Amino acid sequence: MSIVFKTRTQLVVETLREKILNGEIKAGQPLRQAALAEELNVSRIPVREALLQLEAEGLVSFEPHKGATATELNIDQVDELFELRAMLEANLLADSIPNLSDETLAEATALLSELDQALGKENAVNTWSALNSNYHNCLYSGAQRPQTQDLVNTLNKNSDRYIRMHLLWAGGISKAESEHNDLLAFCKAKDVDNAVALLKKHILGSRDEIKAFLVKRENNKL
Numbered sequence: 695m696s697i698v699f700k701t702r703t704q705l706v707v708e709t710l711r712e713k714i715l716n717g718e719i720k721a722g723q724p725l726r727q728a729a730l731a732e733e734l735n736v737s738r739i740p741v742r743e744a745l746l747q748l749e750a751e752g753l754v755s756f757e758p759h760k761g762a763t764a765t766e767l768n769i770d771q772v773d774e775l776f777e778l779r780a781m782l783e784a785n786l787l788a789d790s791i792p793n794l795s796d797e798t799l800a801e802a803t804a805l806l807s808e809l810d811q812a813l814g815k816e817n818a819v820n821t822w823s824a825l826n827s828n829y830h831n832c833l834y835s836g837a838q839r840p841q842t843q844d845l846v847n848t849l850n851k852n853s854d855r856y857i858r859m860h861l862l863w864a865g866g867i868s869k870a871e872s873e874h875n876d877l878l879a880f881c882k883a884k885d886v887d888n889a890v891a892l893l894k895k896h897i898l899g900s901r902d903e904i905k906a907f908l909v910k911r912e913n914n915k916l
Contacts, residue, residue, distance in 0.1 A: 792886070
């Protein structure tokens with residue numbers, strides 16, 4: 695019974711996610727559970743569960759007296775978020791690398807292995823996001839700059855839905871795997887210059903692909 699329920703919920707998640715990302719469901723549009731349940735031929739329970747998952751992905755928000763609505767995907771916000779991330783995370787990594795212990799690098803290796811395995815599985819977007827953040831934070835931990843790290847964590851939280859979109863829709867999985875592996879190799883070699891250059895390329899490349907996806911999405915709506 696639980697397998698069927700989970701499958702129905704996941705089908706609703708995938709259907710609604712696609713409609714939001716391709717612009718069929720527009721920003722601010724109410725997502726009424728009864729209407730969606732009827733349209734998708736399911737009960738309200740998997741619809742409710744799907745909306746909660748999409749809220750965690752940043753694609754849906756719940757507002758008092760309004761219920762669930764689709765959130766806005768903003769190209770200008772992508773620029774600012776990812777450029778700030780590139781600047782701050784590059785500084786953290788440069789300060790961190792000389793202080794990374796063998797134990798921390800072993801932890802980063804284990805996290806990367808988990809992330810690579812998760813990237814190969816369908817419907818594991820929540821796992822990808824958490825492991826991706828944990829992997830990067832592990833590499834930054836040697837910097838011992840808690841205020842900068844707090845800022846980075848806030849930026850990552852605000853850009854999380856775009857990161858998920860990149861992994862799911864904009865071809866980010868294959869690039870993420872190779873770039874993460876190369877980044878770890880540079881960190882192990884204490885090669886600060888190449889590590890920092892790759893990290894900036896990694897973050898700003900994601901920005902460019904996400905923006906291209908959003909532009910294409912807007913053009914398809916015209």
